[in-house]
Amino acid sequence: MTQAYILTLSCPDRLGLVHAVSGFLLERGGNIEEAAQYNDPATGLFFMRVQFACSQHDQATLQTHLAQFAEPHQMRWSLHATAQPVRTVLLVSKEGHCLNDLLFRWKSGLLPVDIRAIISNHRDFYQLAASYNVPFHHIPVTAATKAQAEARQYEIIQAEDAELVILARYMQVLSNDLCTKLAGRAINIHHSFLPSFKGAKPYYQAHDRGVKLIGATAHYVTADLDEGPIIEQDVTRADHTDTVEDLTARGRDTESQVLARAVKWHSEHRVLVNGHKTVVFR
Incomplete structure (x- = not known):
């Protein structure tokens, strides 16, 4: 059953972050429906919001994988199901x-x-x-x-x-x-x-x-x-x-x-x- 999620994150800016996030979602069967990012030159931080659909993993599994993915990038992140008010x-x-x-x-x-x-x-x-x-x-x-x-x-x-x-x-x-x-x-x-x-x-x-x-x-x-x-x-x-x-x-x-x-x-x-x-x- 396909679920829709919103991933938000921030971390120190570096080359390849959009590619890394997109690749992470692709490897887990995530289909990106909406994405936006911002690089703040004043603070050197990168910000991103991605809405995606996924049928291969539930939210708990995605969160476990995200924690492992985020650590080397020093990411602060959150994952929310769009159906949950x-x-x-x-x-x-x-x-x-x-x-x-x-x-x-x-x-x-x-x-x-x-x-x-x-x-x-x-x-x-x-x-x-x-x-x-x-x-x-x-x-x-x-x-x-x-x-x-x-x-x-x-x-x-x-x-x-x-x-x-x-x-x-x-x-x-x-x-x-x-x-x-x-x-x-x-x-x-x-x-x-x-x-x-x-x-x-x-x-x-x-x-x-x-x-x-x-x-x-x-x-x-x-x-x-x-x-x-x-x-x-x-x-x-x-x-x-x-x-x-x-x-x-x-x-x-x-x-x-x-x-x-x-x-x-x-x-x-x-x-x-x-x-x-x-x-x-x-």
């Missing part, structure tokens, strides 16, 4: 536009994810979660209870075996400890065009500066606030007549679209981290 947990506070958009896209078959739970520090969206038959966990967060709240959040993430955590306008700063535990698998949407207007109330900051463009940025979560590797960004026009409320309302559409694209690309294994940047094979 990415297990996902969503975090949200009191702004629900990104949450609602992701849930709709998921149920419409537009995102290759499996949303297993919604966690919120407010009760506002329990009915929305119920309408999609997704478990809703209300975990209040205060300065005094932050550690216990995050422990409970992580317990849920682990129980759902989540591969991806999405901060869909979750307006709490994660601790360094939780950021470390979720490294490379947590995506945040920040409602400004980073690196401008980091932190709280970016629309107020943008209005105060009289900007002509407002934006949104989807990035991986790190311990440095709003500094994680950027996956996707977009902007929309603004002018001198706009109020903070105008900017906020207009920005919601941009936030939802940017986050959805970042989630889609991550879930299709198109995003590879390159230091404090990303390589995105769109």
Whole structure:
């Protein structure tokens, strides 16, 4: 029975890597359906994403062979079955536009994810979660209870075996400890065009500066606030007549679209981290 897989990898650049990877797959009956690669001259690293079909070996066998193949090349790699959606947990506070958009896209078959739970520090969206038959966990967060709240959040993430955590306008700063535990698998949407207007109330900051463009940025979560590797960004026009409320309302559409694209690309294994940047094979 033929299965489709996605192989992603990065390693020090050298001659013949594309040939080596292609030959490895050919020897195991792999038929390449899509391939992209990038050589970063600044870091000397090679990045590659290959989608292929294979009927001769199952995933476990391919992973065993890949481990042996990758070692002499110093490769970091991952192999995913395309038929397996990415297990996902969503975090949200009191702004629900990104949450609602992701849930709709998921149920419409537009995102290759499996949303297993919604966690919120407010009760506002329990009915929305119920309408999609997704478990809703209300975990209040205060300065005094932050550690216990995050422990409970992580317990849920682990129980759902989540591969991806999405901060869909979750307006709490994660601790360094939780950021470390979720490294490379947590995506945040920040409602400004980073690196401008980091932190709280970016629309107020943008209005105060009289900007002509407002934006949104989807990035991986790190311990440095709003500094994680950027996956996707977009902007929309603004002018001198706009109020903070105008900017906020207009920005919601941009936030939802940017986050959805970042989630889609991550879930299709198109995003590879390159230091404090990303390589995105769109």
